[in-house]
Each structure stands twice: as C-alpha cells, then as structure tokens.
Amino acid sequence: MHDLSLSQLSLELEQGHLSSYELTEHLLKRIAAHDSQLNSMITVTATQALAAAKQADSLRKQNQANALTGIPYIHKDIFCTQDVLTSCGSKILENFISPYDATVTQQLKQAGMVMLGKANMDEFAMGSSNENSHYGPVKNPWQLDYVPGGSSGGSAAAIAAQFAPVATGSDTGGSIRQPAAFTNLTGIKPSYGRVSRYGMVAFASSLDQGGPMARSAEDCAMMLNAMSGHDPLDSTSLPLAPLTIGKADLHQPLKGLRVGLPKEYFTDSLNTEMRDRIEAAAKTLEALGCDIVNISLPHSHLAVSVYYVVAPAEASSNLARYDGVRYGYRCENPVDLQDLYLRSRSEGFGVEVKRRIMVGTFVLSSGYYDAYYLQAQKVRQLIRNDFLDAFKQVDVILSPTTPQPAFKLGERMADPIQMYLADLYTIPANLAGLPALSAPAGFINGLPVGFQLIGKDLEEAKILAVAHQYQQVTNWHLQQPAFNTIV
Amino acid sequence: MEWEAVIGLEVHVQLTTESKLFSGASTRYGALPNTQACALDLAMPGTLPVLNEAAVAMAIKLGLAIHGQIARTSSFARKNYFYPDLPKGYQISQYDEPVVKEGYLDVALADGIKRIHITRAHLEEDAGKSLHEDIKGMSGIDLNRAGTPLIEIVSEPDIRSADEAVRYLKALHALVRYLGICDGNMQEGSFRCDANVSVRPKGTTTFGTRTETKNVNSFRYVEKAILYEIERQTNLLAEGGTVTQETRLYDPSTNTTRPMRSKESANDYRYFPDPDLLTLRISDAWIDAMKAELPELPAAKQQRFQENYGLSAYDATVLVGSKELADFFEAVVSLSQAPAKLVSNWVTGELAAALNRDNKDIAESPISTNSMAGLLKRIHDQTISGKIAKTVFEAMLAGEGEADTIIQAKGLVQITDIESIAKIVDKVLLENQAQVDAYRAGKTQLFGFFVGQVMKQTQGKANPEQVNALLSERLT
Numbered sequence: 001m002h003d004l005s006l007s008q009l010s011l012e013l014e015q016g017h018l019s020s021y022e023l024t025e026h027l028l029k030r031i032a033a034h035d036s037q038l039n040s041m042i043t044v045t046a047t048q049a050l051a052a053a054k055q056a057d058s059l060r061k062q063n064q065a066n067a068l069t070g071i072p073y074i075h076k077d078i079f080c081t082q083d084v085l086t087s088c089g090s091k092i093l094e095n096f097i098s099p100y101d102a103t104v105t106q107q108l109k110q111a112g113m114v115m116l117g118k119a120n121m122d123e124f125a126m127g128s129s130n131e132n133s134h135y136g137p138v139k140n141p142w143q144l145d146y147v148p149g150g151s152s153g154g155s156a157a158a159i160a161a162q163f164a165p166v167a168t169g170s171d172t173g174g175s176i177r178q179p180a181a182f183t184n185l186t187g188i189k190p191s192y193g194r195v196s197r198y199g200m201v202a203f204a205s206s207l208d209q210g211g212p213m214a215r216s217a218e219d220c221a222m223m224l225n226a227m228s229g230h231d232p233l234d235s236t237s238l239p240l241a242p243l244t245i246g247k248a249d250l251h252q253p254l255k256g257l258r259v260g261l262p263k264e265y266f267t268d269s270l271n272t273e274m275r276d277r278i279e280a281a282a283k284t285l286e287a288l289g290c291d292i293v294n295i296s297l298p299h300s301h302l303a304v305s306v307y308y309v310v311a312p313a314e315a316s317s318n319l320a321r322y323d324g325v326r327y328g329y330r331c332e333n334p335v336d337l338q339d340l341y342l343r344s345r346s347e348g349f350g351v352e353v354k355r356r357i358m359v360g361t362f363v364l365s366s367g368y369y370d371a372y373y374l375q376a377q378k379v380r381q382l383i384r385n386d387f388l389d390a391f392k393q394v395d396v397i398l399s400p401t402t403p404q405p406a407f408k409l410g411e412r413m414a415d416p417i418q419m420y421l422a423d424l425y426t427i428p429a430n431l432a433g434l435p436a437l438s439a440p441a442g443f444i445n446g447l448p449v450g451f452q453l454i455g456k457d458l459e460e461a462k463i464l465a466v467a468h469q470y471q472q473v474t475n476w477h478l479q480q481p482a483f484n485t486i487v
Numbered sequence: 488m489e490w491e492a493v494i495g496l497e498v499h500v501q502l503t504t505e506s507k508l509f510s511g512a513s514t515r516y517g518a519l520p521n522t523q524a525c526a527l528d529l530a531m532p533g534t535l536p537v538l539n540e541a542a543v544a545m546a547i548k549l550g551l552a553i554h555g556q557i558a559r560t561s562s563f564a565r566k567n568y569f570y571p572d573l574p575k576g577y578q579i580s581q582y583d584e585p586v587v588k589e590g591y592l593d594v595a596l597a598d599g600i601k602r603i604h605i606t607r608a609h610l611e612e613d614a615g616k617s618l619h620e621d622i623k624g625m626s627g628i629d630l631n632r633a634g635t636p637l638i639e640i641v642s643e644p645d646i647r648s649a650d651e652a653v654r655y656l657k658a659l660h661a662l663v664r665y666l667g668i669c670d671g672n673m674q675e676g677s678f679r680c681d682a683n684v685s686v687r688p689k690g691t692t693t694f695g696t697r698t699e700t701k702n703v704n705s706f707r708y709v710e711k712a713i714l715y716e717i718e719r720q721t722n723l724l725a726e727g728g729t730v731t732q733e734t735r736l737y738d739p740s741t742n743t744t745r746p747m748r749s750k751e752s753a754n755d756y757r758y759f760p761d762p763d764l765l766t767l768r769i770s771d772a773w774i775d776a777m778k779a780e781l782p783e784l785p786a787a788k789q790q791r792f793q794e795n796y797g798l799s800a801y802d803a804t805v806l807v808g809s810k811e812l813a814d815f816f817e818a819v820v821s822l823s824q825a826p827a828k829l830v831s832n833w834v835t836g837e838l839a840a841a842l843n844r845d846n847k848d849i850a851e852s853p854i855s856t857n858s859m860a861g862l863l864k865r866i867h868d869q870t871i872s873g874k875i876a877k878t879v880f881e882a883m884l885a886g887e888g889e890a891d892t893i894i895q896a897k898g899l900v901q902i903t904d905i906e907s908i909a910k911i912v913d914k915v916l917l918e919n920q921a922q923v924d925a926y927r928a929g930k931t932q933l934f935g936f937f938v939g940q941v942m943k944q945t946q947g948k949a950n951p952e953q954v955n956a957l958l959s960e961r962l963t
Contacts, residue, residue, distance in 0.1 A: 079533075080531075080532065080533045086532065086533075088532065093532065096532065098531070098532070098533075099526060099531065100526050100531070102533055197533075197535060198533065198534070198535050199533040199534070200533055201532040201533045202532075202533065202535075202763075204762075205762035205763050206762035232537065233535060233537060234535050234537075235535065235536065235537050235538065235763060235764050235765055236535075236762075236763065236764075236765065313759060314762055316567075316757075317565050317567050317576070317577055317757070317759070319576075320567060320569065320575065320576020320577060321530040321532070321574060321575050321576050323569060323571075323576060325571050325574075325628070326529055326530070326574060327529075327531070337571065341569055361757065364567070364757035364758075364759050365755055365757060366755045366757070369757075369758075369759070373759060
C-alpha cells in the first residue's frame with residue numbers, strides 16, 4: 001500500500017478498503033526498517049501518529065472525513081509542532097520542544113492528516129544538498145551516494161522511498177523544487193503569501209514559502225488546498241480564501257496556452273542532456289495544445305547574486321534570537337554575557353549558517369548597506385519586472401529546475417559557489433514571489449531530473465494543471481528508485 | 488562670553504493599549520515577572536509580529552494633536568543588537584518612515600507662548616527589563632515589558648533652558664493624558680525622557696557638540712540634569728576644552744551626569760525594513776474618524792475657561808494642566824452653581840494642597856465633585872463663611888460626612904442676622920472700652936482686634952462683611 005499515491009489512498013480510505021491505522025502502522029514499520037539507510041527523518045512520532053490515525057478512522061466512520069483525513073504525511077522539521085522536537089536541522093535547537101503549532105501544522109491536523117514525524121533538512125533551510133544538517137546528510141534513494149537536494153532533502157528522500165505519500169517542504173530559493181527534481185517528485189512553491197509562515201522557522205522572511213511535495217501534481221494540489229488561506233497571525237499572508245483546486249481545474253483546457261522558454265536559462269552552462277529533457281517536455285506540452293514561445297528574462301544572470309545578499313541579510317537578523325538565553329543550545333559554563341553569546345552561537349550553528357550570518361551582517365553594515373542590500377533590492381525589482389513583462393506574452397514559463405541532476409555526497413561541500421549555482425533556475429521565482437513547481441522530466445544516467453513551471457501571481461492552479469496533464473501522458477513521475485524494489 | 492543652551496528632547500510615551508505592539512500579551516504593569524510574555528515576546532522560532540491597530544490609532548491622535556503630518560504610508564525597520572532583554576536580537580521600530588512628521592507644541596512661558604517644533608513621532612516596541620540586583624551572582628530577565636508599544640516623540644533643538652524643557656515636557660505630558668494614550672506614570676516609566684544638550688556662544692547659529700542624557704524619570708530630574716549639563720559644558724568650553732559627544736546618565740543622588748558609552752563605540756544597528764511587516768497605510772477616513780474622537784485639548788480648554796468662566800490665564804493654566812482636574816472643576820461649577828473663580832480657588836487651593844499633602848492625584852480625591860459642590864453651595868449662599876468652610880473641609884477630609892451634615896452637627900451656620908451681630912458688636916465694644924478709646928485716638932490697627940473678638944464670641948460664625956460694616960459704623 002506504500003506505493004499508492006495520495007489520491008489513490010484517499011479513495012481506498014473512502015471506500016473502506018483500508019484504515020488509516022493500518023496504513024500508518026505499515027508506513028511506521030517501513031520507516032523503522034529502512035530509514036537508517038537514508039537518514040531522512042529527525043523524529044518519528046509513532047505513538048502520536050497511531051493515535052491520530054485512530055481518530056481519523058473514527059471521524060470517517062462518523063462521515064466527517066474529507067479527502068485528506070487519515071492520510072499520513074511527513075513534516076519538514078522547520079514547521080513548529082507542539083510538544084514535538086522542532087530542530088530545524090540545527091544543534092542550536094536540538095532541545096527545542098515547540099510550545100505551539102505552526103499554522104500549517106494546525107491546518108493539516110484540522111484536515112485529519114496523520115503526521116508520521118519530522119523530516120531531516122539543511123540547517124535552517126540553508127543548503128542545496130541536505131549535507132548541512134546537524135543530524136547528518138540525507139541519501140538520495142535513487143543512488144545512495146548522491147545527495148537528495150536541499151534544503152527539503154529529508155522530505156524528498158522520504159517520499160521517494162515511499163515512507164509517506166506526501167510531505168511538507170519550504171522553499172526560499174528552491175528548497176522544495178530542487179530536491180523534488182533530484183528525487184523524481186512533484187513539488188510546488190506557492191505565490192508568496194499563499195501559505196502562512198506562522199510557525200515556520202524563519203530563514204529569509206521575504207522569500208520563504210511553505211509548500212507540498214508529492215508523487216504527482218494532483219497530490220500536490222490536494223495538499224496545497226489544505227495548506228493555503230489567509231492567516232491573521234502572518235501579516236504577509238494574502239487576504240485570500242484557501243485554494244480549492246479540483247479535478248476541473250486540473251483539466252482546464254491547455255489549447256492555446258502560451259508556454260515561454262526563457263533564452264537566458266538555456267545557455268551553454270546548461271547540461272546538454274538536460275536541455276534535451278526540457279525540450280522533450282516542451283514537445284509534449286505542444287502536443288497537448290500549448291504554444292511554445294521564446295522569451296527573454298534579461299536580468300536572470302543577477303538572480304543568484306541578489307539572492308545571496310537579500311537572503312543572508314534577513315537570515316542574519318532572523319537568527320539573532322538563537323542566543324542561548326531563553327531556549328535552545330547554551331554553551332557550558334559561560335563566564336559572562338559575551339562568552340555566552342559567542343560560544344553558544346559558535347558551537348550551536350553549523351559552518352554554512354555561520355557563513356551566511358556573516359555575509360548578512362556585512363551587507364547590512366553601515367557603509368555597505370547602500371552598495372549591497374539596497375542595490376540588491378533594486379535589482380530584485382528588475383527581476384520581478386522581467387517576469388511581469390514576459391507574462392504579457394506567455395501564460396506560464398518552462399525551464400529546467402536545476403542545471404544538472406543530483407551530485408555526489410561531499411562533491412560540492414568545499415565549494416559553496418558551485419553549491420549555490422544548483423539553485424540558479426529556482427531562485428528567480430522566490431525573488432519575484434511567483435508560484436513555481438518542479439515535476440519529473442526524465443532521467444540522466446539513472447538520476448531523475450525535473451522541469452520547472454513558473455506561473456503568474458496566484459496562478460498555482462494553472463501550473464498544476466499543466467503538470468497534471470503532462471503527467472497524464474507521461475510516466476516519468478511513476479518511476480521508482482531501485483531502493484523501493486529491494487526493500 | 489555669554490553662553491546659550493540648545494536642547495532637544497526625545498520622549499518615550501508608553502501607550503495604554505490592552506495588548507502589546509505586535510502580540511496579544513497584556514501590557515498591564517506590575518505582574519509577576521515573565522507572566523505577560525507570549526511565544527512572540529519570547530522570540531520563539533517561527534513567531535511573527537502583527538501590528539496592533541489600537542497603537543496606530545493612538546499615534547494618529549497624537550499626530551493630530553501636535554498639528555503634525557500623518558504619513559499615509561510608513562514602515563517598520565529592525566534595529567539589530569544583542570542584549571538579553573531584547574529577545575529577538577532586534578527591536579522593531581520606525582526608522583526612515585515615521586508615522587508622524589513635523590508637528591509642534593505651543594508652550595506657555597513666563598514671557599509668552601513659545602512654539603517648540605516636533606521633528607517626528609514614531610511607533611516602536613519596548614525591550615524587557617534586566618534585573619541585576621535581585622538574584623545573587625546572576626541577572627534576571629523580565630520580559631513582561633518586551634513588546635509594549637511606545638511612541639517616541641523627538642523635538643527639534645528649539646529649547647533654550649531647563650525651565651523651557653520642563654514646561655514643554657509638562658505640556659506634552661498633559662497632552663498625552665488628555666488624549667488618553669498614556670497613563671503618564673513617570674515612576675513606572677510610562678513617560679521617559681532623553682535630553683540632548685549642547686551649548687554655544689550666544690548669538691552664534693551653529694550647534695555645539697551635544698550629549699544625550701538618558702532616561703530621566705521625573706520633571707525635577709530633567710531640570711536638574713539639564714542644568715548640570717549646561718553648567719558642565721559651559722565650564723568645559725570656557726576653559727578652552729571640548730565637549731565629547733556621548734551618552735550620559737543622570738544620578739539623582741549626586742545630582743550629576745556621567746558618561747555611559749561613547750557614540751564612537753556605539754553599535755552598528757544594521758537597520759533594514761522588517762520583512763515580516765507590510766507598509767503601514769493610513770487612510771483619510773481613518774484620520775477623520777480619529778479627528779472626530781479627539782477630546783478638547785489643553786490649549787482650547789484654557790481659552791474656553793478664560794472666556795466662559797472669566798478665569799485669569801494663570802488659573803486657567805493650572806486647571807487645564809490635567810484633564811481630570813479640569814473636569815473636576817467644571818463638574819463642581821455646574822453642580823454648585825457657585826462662581827467659577829470661587830470654585831477655582833478652592834480646587835486649586837485647599838483641595839490641591841490636601842491632595843498634595845497625601846501625595847494623591849485628583850482622580851484619587853477623597854472628596855467627590857458632589858461633596859465639593861455641597862461645600863461651595865454653602866459658601867456661596869453665605870450659610871458659612873470662607874473661614875468656617877475650611878473647618879468644614881477638614882472635617883470632610885476626615886470622613887465626617889457631607890458639608891451640610893457637618894455644618895448642622897457642629898452648629899456652624901453663619902450668623903447673618905444683622906440684629907444678632909449688632910448685639911455682639913456692641914457687647915464687644917462695651918467690654919473693651921480702653922481699646923475703643925485708643926482706636927478713636929488714632930490707633931486704627933486695632934480694627935482687627937475687634938473683628939477677632941466678635942468672631943471669638945460667635946465661634947467664627949458671624950458674617951465677616953457684616954461684622955466689618957458694623958464695626959466701622961460704630962467706631963467712627
């Protein structure tokens with residue numbers, strides 16, 4: 001039953017072929033038996049999960065179930081979960097039992113979903129390989145010596161390994177889409193403000209968005225419906241009702257839909273095989289009635305630079321609260337306040353987090369603010385304007401999700417710039433606040449790769465419809481890693 | 488050389504909102520440590536600020552009251568620094584886009600009205616409190632105050648003396664209390680002042696180097712701290728020295744200021760726009776609604792008191808100094824129908840003195856407006872004299888009841904029957920023939936002696952005017 005998708009499981013539960021308790025128990029066993037090879041989980045909440053499953057089953061008996069009631073999911077450890085460790089992949093929060101639930105946690109609870117546990121991740125969501133976790137790197141089920149991507153690498157590996165049908169992720173510069181591409185999943189980063197950030201540990205507030213990862217676009221839509229909607233606790237949450245993307249939306253006609261290919265994304269630095277996969281995807285979309293249009297996003301080359309000013313700047317401030325004073329890791333025997341701060345933070349944060357705090361502190365410093373932070377914000381606007389201009393000619397934008405497929409564990413750890421470039425194509429959507437998804441586009445040397453669809457503001461339904469209809473005529477997303485046949 | 492002081496004040500006004508600027512926790516003063524700090528105030532991971540609309544409404548009212556520009560759009564920034572009572576590691580404050588700009592306050596000085604300009608007023612959150620004394624070998628942190636809404640009101644350097652500074656502060660203090668946006672309690676830190684002081688040779692226009700004296704928490708300390716700074720800086724400059732730009736702390740026990748930290752080594756606060764908060768937009772409709780809610784403000788009230796009640800500028804100023812006092816006065820006038828001047832004298836005289844003696848506020852007056860009106864009615868209808876009224880007032884303070892009850896019980900009704908008074912006058916003159924002779928021989932200062940004797944015989948109940956008239960008549 002672990003090989004069934006969310007929508008299939010939903011049907012099984014509804015028809016009474018399966019109980020949530022059986023399903024939950026089965027998946028917990030699967031995690032217990034096999035996660036040692038992947039390290040995708042930080043916490044498994046077996047007792048709570050079984051209790052929640054029991055409750056979901058009784059709700060279903062009382063006819064109070066919806067499509068998600070009783071569906072097990074894995075929660076990225078960036079979302080606060082009451083009475084459960086919320087570490088965000090960091091030593092500095094290794095003892096942080098959250099006193100409250102994130103809004104997304106609440107929403108999924110309300111829907112009757114069953115949380116199996118908390119997924120491993122790059123520390124504070126800073127990373128593209130899930131190697132920056134205090135809890136150790138996550139392995140890619142497709143090839144265990146490869147990274148699953150990051151920062152939602154635990155979520156990705158767990159879903160790819162069929163530990164659960166769906167997981168949550170968060171995406172600041174590609175942290176849902178890039179691991180989805182590396183593990184043959186579909187994942188969507190919604191429009192900024194679509195999903196509440198309340199209780200999602202902040203990395204870069206103006207870029208962070210939570211979203212789902214699953215084995216199909218349809219499953220992502222079902223999850224996103226439950227995760228979206230206005231939250232009065234998040235001032236940047238959009239004043240909109242929850243999404244209600246249904247079958248009709250996913251099957252909206254694609255005839256005449258204009259799909260843009262940005263020339264700046266198809267340069268020589270793009271792996272040629274990757275180019276072939278994306279061009280093949282474009283052909284498929286053409287066959288579905290879409291018109292392929294060449295477009296330009298002239299400021300694309302500045303996106304990574306802008307991102308690595310804005311994101312660290314916000315992070316340097318957001319992470320100031322981890323000071324060893326009120327909760328979280330505190331160094332032993334501090335001699336004075338300075339020592340408490342210095343050692344708690346030096347010992348509690350990992351290398352990449354410290355690197356970004358330092359960069360962020362620098363770009364906000366007096367005398368550098370104008371040259372870096374302010375300038376970056378201006379360029380950010382230019383990047384958004386590029387998209388707004390492009391969307392006058394096209395309805396969605398198609399690109400590779402990543403320049404290459406997954407790389408080997410350890411391969412890029414010594415070279416942060418190479419690591420940062422893994423997010424070359426995903427970062428612009430965060431800077432512009434646009435919805436973007438990644439969906440499976442085939443394989444290169446046995447490793448999955450994804451295509452990215454970027455939509456207009458608030459047009460999640462449209463890009464999900466394109467991906468869904470693509471998935472009706474292709475079977476890339478149905479391919480499973482060898483890991484799943486062995487175990 | 489003659490020196491001139493240049494002073495600008497930064498006043499932190501704590502707002503009387505129910506909850507904090509960005510969280511739902513209570514702002515009540517005096518609760519047990521850390522019982523009024525929610526997840527956001529503790530800077531728990533993932534928590535987000537949501538702006539308190541009531542605080543913005545108060546900022547708008549203040550802006551209107553100081554004739555300022557209400558910014559239709561303003562924004563919040565993060566001021567980053569590490570300190571244990573600053574849980575997030577940054578303070579959310581308004582930096583380059585304050586909610587109120589360019590206002591002023593007209594302040595009554597001995598020689599007329601002076602307009603003190605106000606550069607800006609902005610919203611920000613307060614920090615918690617560090618307690619270094621109470622726990623041996625450790626510092627305690629109380630986050631009850633963390634996140635409490637403040638408005639910081641920054642004046643232009645228009646003030647030229649400690650006296651002007653205090654008058655400005657008192658006017659501002661009265662204003663925020665009129666607006667109902669601050670309880671004005673200086674001991675509890677609800678109204679705090681930082682004073683920027685520099686001196687320069689009189690007649691020059693450039694500014695001298697200034698010092699900032701922090702957190703002076705009473706009007707008297709503000710005056711003393713500024714006087715000390717002016718003298719210190721003047722002496723330094725007169726001896727050819729220079730003033731160092733620094734932050735100083737006032738010590739009331741020695742009445743001096745001392746350096747706290749120098750600006751050179753000050754933190755780089757790395758201000759940047761807070762990405763968790765949207766631009767604050769204020770509509771014309773909101774401003775109009777707040778305008779409609781504005782109470783009568785001190786300046787207008789003073790004007791009205793002078794015109795409608797015929798009070799002197801001095802009396803009117805004293806009465807409008809606090810809204811509660813002005814309200815008390817008006818209630819007593821209306822309830823007693825006594826002349827306003829008489830009521831004013833009693834409210835600012837006997838009552839104020841009694842309250843002052845017990846260190847009480849008009850709001851805590853043991854004598855209600857009704858009781859006070861009861862007393863003034865009896866003075867006005869001449870049931871009792873002003874002198875007897877003081878006895879009655881003391882008895883009222885002692886809790887012996889209403890004026891009428893006391894007057895009856897003690898038999899204090901004034902004798903206004905001219906025949907009865909005449910009899911006593913004649914009796915007194917008869918018993919003091921020697922003094923009468925002396926008076927008639929030119930020792931007219933003995934007049935008071937006769938008045939005293941009459942009063943003595945009537946236990947003070949004789950109507951003083953009638954006594955005076957009769958004595959004058961009989962003695963000529």
